Amino acid sequence: MVHIDHEKCVRCGSCANACPVGAISMEQVQTPRGMDVSSYSGVWVIMENDENSELPKRVSYELLSKARTLADQMGEDVWAVDLCVGADGQVFDMLEHIGVDHLLLLEHRAFKQYSTELFADKITELIEKYRPSIVLFPGTENGRDLAPRISARLKVGLTADCTGLEVNAAKELVQIRPAYGGNIIASIVTPNHRPQMASVRPNVFRIVKCGEKKTLDILRPEIEVDTTSLKIRRVGFTAKKTVYKDIEEASFVLIGGYGVGKEGVKLMRELAEKLGAAVGVTRKVVDEGWAPIELQIGQTGKTIAPDICICFGVSGSLQHTIGIKQAKRIIAVNHDPTAQIFSMSDVAILGDCRQILGHLMKRTGAVGMF
Numbered sequence: 001m002v003h004i005d006h007e008k009c010v011r012c013g014s015c016a017n018a019c020p021v022g023a024i025s026m027e028q029v030q031t032p033r034g035m036d037v038s039s040y041s042g043v044w045v046i047m048e049n050d051e052n053s054e055l056p057k058r059v060s061y062e063l064l065s066k067a068r069t070l071a072d073q074m075g076e077d078v079w080a081v082d083l084c085v086g087a088d089g090q091v092f093d094m095l096e097h098i099g100v101d102h103l104l105l106l107e108h109r110a111f112k113q114y115s116t117e118l119f120a121d122k123i124t125e126l127i128e129k130y131r132p133s134i135v136l137f138p139g140t141e142n143g144r145d146l147a148p149r150i151s152a153r154l155k156v157g158l159t160a161d162c163t164g165l166e167v168n169a170a171k172e173l174v175q176i177r178p179a180y181g182g183n184i185i186a187s188i189v190t191p192n193h194r195p196q197m198a199s200v201r202p203n204v205f206r207i208v209k210c211g212e213k214k215t216l217d218i219l220r221p222e223i224e225v226d227t228t229s230l231k232i233r234r235v236g237f238t239a240k241k242t243v244y245k246d247i248e249e250a251s252f253v254l255i256g257g258y259g260v261g262k263e264g265v266k267l268m269r270e271l272a273e274k275l276g277a278a279v280g281v282t283r284k285v286v287d288e289g290w291a292p293i294e295l296q297i298g299q300t301g302k303t304i305a306p307d308i309c310i311c312f313g314v315s316g317s318l319q320h321t322i323g324i325k326q327a328k329r330i331i332a333v334n335h336d337p338t339a340q341i342f343s344m345s346d347v348a349i350l351g352d353c354r355q356i357l358g359h360l361m362k363r364t365g366a367v368g369m370f
Helices: 014-018 058-074 089-098 116-130 141-154 258-275 283-287 340-344 353-363
Strands: 043-046 078-084 102-107 134-138 159-162 164-167 173-179 184-188 196-200 217-219 252-256 278-281 308-312 330-334 347-350
Touching: 043 058, 043 141, 058 078, 058 089, 058 134, 058 164, 058 196, 078 116, 102 116, 116 141, 134 141, 141 159, 141 196, 159 173, 173 196, 252 258, 258 278, 258 283, 258 308, 258 353, 308 353, 330 340, 330 353
Parallel strands: 043 078, 043 134, 078 102, 102 217, 134 196, 159 196, 252 278, 252 308, 308 330, 330 347
Antiparallel strands: 164 173, 173 184
16 A cells, blocks of 8 residues: 655655556646747846945846856847846946846836835736746845745746756756755756746856957836835844955955864954955854854855965865855865865865964964964
8 A cells, every 4th residue: 555645745756756566646747728938038137236336246247147158058138137226337338248138127216225025026027028938036135035036926936046057958947056955966947837047146157258249238118116005114224243354255265164163263363354354164163153154154154256265174065165166266274184175175284273373373473372
């Protein structure tokens, strides 16, 4: 007798395929009536702007560069979607150099501050009108709030925090991300629904300019913005005080792992201040309470792409190295010759990381705790 726990079943079909007598069957999900995937075209990137400068964040250009590659493989156009107070020639010029074909520009003073309701409403309307085949979101705080709301309204799936995007032979988007704590890498496709939606964290892709500058087609669709109906309004904002530099934007980062110890993390902070570097840590350091969560790098933290990254006492688990693989140069300090971090390092230093930190502090003209 076959018994299936339907509450725990994820409908992967493995049991039906493995049953030697064919006693298990699973109903195949059919394409919804009226869903013609061939009628969808275009690779969209939902841009995100900095509230202070009102200019697009770097991650927007990173995604547009990747979108250009995907669109070329699919024979489709790249669309940038920008909800902002106003765009200028500097933005247009950058989009042209990256290879963007079309810019959907929605300008209104209400777009200066991110609003879940307002942004979700307007972007959903645009997707329903223009029918893109792919929509990419920045995996930022705002993007993680916005993307699932839009996917729920459109009744399509969403793959969050992708570490890679490819196009298969059927010209479907292959959304690649770690699963089960980084123990496996999942490749997800959406053959029967459109648009295909994914979010990608900052610093996963590099900004690549095209050899030939594109001519940007700017569309300014007419929209109605009614802020009086919004259920939530921001009445004030106080920035969190922090002594740490932004690790996602830093070109030089020092990273402390569990092996550096609590006192070593403190010393690393002092050294970073002397060198003008940012400080990052592994999840274990955050779990121990030695550093705040905003410094965490890895699968459950932030992704960085500095010019130089020095790792002190970092073991090199996949969950962490996912966050540093875009660094141009990695220097690792560890007393364990079998540490996994050495396999991806440009320079490997075998030794006590706390002693080496102490020597570095002296070389920079400051006497630390060692």
